[in-house]
Amino acid sequence: MDTQEALDRAITEWLAQAHPVPERARSEWATQGVALLPLGHRFAAVRMASDVVHAAVDSSDHAQVVTALGKLLGGSIIYDRRVAGGTYYALIQGHAGLVWAYDDIASCLGHGTYLGVPRIDRQQPPGTYWVIPPRYEGDLCAPRSITALVEAGRSRLGEPAEA
Template identity: 75%
Template sequence: MDTQEALDRAVAGWLARSHPAPERAQAEWAGQGVALLPLGDRFAAVRMPADVVHAAVDACEPDQVAVALGETLGGSIIYSPRVSGGAYYALVQGHAGLVWAYGDLVTCLGHGTYLGVPRLDRQQPPGTYWVVPPRYEGDLCAPRTIISLVKSGRSRPAVPVEA
């Protein structure tokens, strides 16, 4: 097993251990490519509307958005088309849902919420995928960078979607 493979296995294990039955998360990844993981202990997730993110990074093409979010937020980010208009989920410390003070801007999902978390190799559309996959165990975004990004996106006009 090479170094990257070992790291991916460690990261997948870290994600799976957020589930009370980690083997179930592994089975869901194997069967559906996405596992429903509970939020609030190992990590929480800040849901950001796609139009706000696209305005903030001045792009809507997936590869350009991925580069911009990786540089700006520096942590793990998931995209899901399941929410109307699409949404990006920035993973943050688990306790953030308890102390989140920015509910007027974006929602932080914590205890009592589940998030569809893709298998690590799902890094492109279609479906739910990693925009910025975790590089190591605990690779999370800092809330201050998320808030700065969202404020920037809300102050700019929407990016036109190319047909």
């Protein structure tokens, strides 16, 4: 087993452990390519509309968006095109949903919510895939970076800032 394969296996196990029955997550990845994982313990997710993200990075080109999000957010990001024109999900610390103060600009999904998390090797369309796959166990985005990105995108779209 090479180093990347071992790392991917460790990351997959870290993700699977978010599920109360990790074997179920592994089974869903094997059969469907996506597993429904509960949020709020191991990680939470900030939902960002694709038009806001594309405005923030000044591009809708896949390669340019990937590069920009990698630099700006630095953590794991999922894209789901099946939701209202496309939605990005930035993974953040699990407890963030309890203290997230920016629901007016981007919702934080935590306890009581499930997220479709793709298998580690799903990094291209179609369906739900990793825009920025985890590089290591616990590879999460910084909340400040997410709010800055969303605020920039909303500003470029001409949406008023929330008070």
